[in-house]
Amino acid sequence: MATLEVGNRTIGFLLDTGITYSVLTSFPADVCLVVGVDGNPRYLLDNPDVVRGRSVLDIGSGCGATAIAAKMSGASRILANDIDPIAGLAITLNCELNKLDPVPILTRNILNLEQDKWELVVLGDMFYDEDLADSLHQWLKNCFWTYGTRVLIGDPGRPQFSGHNIQHQLHKVVEYSLPEPTRQENNGLTTSTVWDFRP
Numbered sequence: 001m002a003t004l005e006v007g008n009r010t011i012g013f014l015l016d017t018g019i020t021y022s023v024l025t026s027f028p029a030d031v032c033l034v035v036g037v038d039g040n041p042r043y044l045l046d047n048p049d050v051v052r053g054r055s056v057l058d059i060g061s062g063c064g065a066t067a068i069a070a071k072m073s074g075a076s077r078i079l080a081n082d083i084d085p086i087a088g089l090a091i092t093l094n095c096e097l098n099k100l101d102p103v104p105i106l107t108r109n110i111l112n113l114e115q116d117k118w119e120l121v122v123l124g125d126m127f128y129d130e131d132l133a134d135s136l137h138q139w140l141k142n143c144f145w146t147y148g149t150r151v152l153i154g155d156p157g158r159p160q161f162s163g164h165n166i167q168h169q170l171h172k173v174v175e176y177s178l179p180e181p182t183r184q185e186n187n188g189l190t191t192s193t194v195w196d197f198r199p
């Protein structure tokens with residue numbers, strides 16, 4: 001695994017189709033609150049048909065792993081959205097590391113904006129706060145009902161997700177076992193699941 005250092009911080013990784021999920025654990029907490037617990041990048045790399053030729057919005061993109069995976073898997077249009085400008089920097093650098101043209105990045109809070117038309121919306125490990133979970137839930141419902149957008153949610157089983165009303169509207173797509181280093185870094189999390197949201 002190749003990483004990109006700025007000062008003493010590792011803020012980039014080299015993604016290729018041979019990665020295991022643990023590659024994403026190189027991300028430090030200040031770039032992305034938790035690392036390597038979203039199954040979406042792995043899922044999109046393993047199942048390019050899900051994104052090929054489709055427009056894809058990655059909300060809370062963090063290091064950009066899912067957006068990069070979508071690009072590698074042939075998405076026709078991608079927007080990486082994250083309110084943290086450092087995430088925007090990491091995404092640009094990660095595209096460069098992966099020899100990809102930069103993906104467009106939006107650092108505004110998209111949840112305050114009206115939905116655009118996307119064929120696929122992906123998000124990973126975004127349900128770590130109850131208010132954010134409620135806003136996301138409402139916004140994703142609007143996307144689904146207005147445009148028929150497919151929504152894939154990656155989550156390692158955080159309480160704000162497992163205990164949320166959204167649970168009744170989820171269908172399991174795939175569950176990944178987290179590698180030992182990722183488990184150790186994420187206190188007790190052992191798996192990550194990708195869910196299809198169908199309200």
Ligand SMILES: C[S@@+](CC[C@H](N)C(=O)[O-])C[C@H]1O[C@@H](n2cnc3c(N)ncnc32)[C@H](O)[C@@H]1O
Binds near residue numbers: 034082083111
């Ligand atoms: C736990 S990280 C997950 C990052 C990435 N999806 C992953 O799994 O590696 C959550 C990310 O969501 C971003 N975020 C929080 N609230 C947001 C919002 N309203 N809109 C977009 N991004 C948001 C944070 O800045 C952070 O990068």
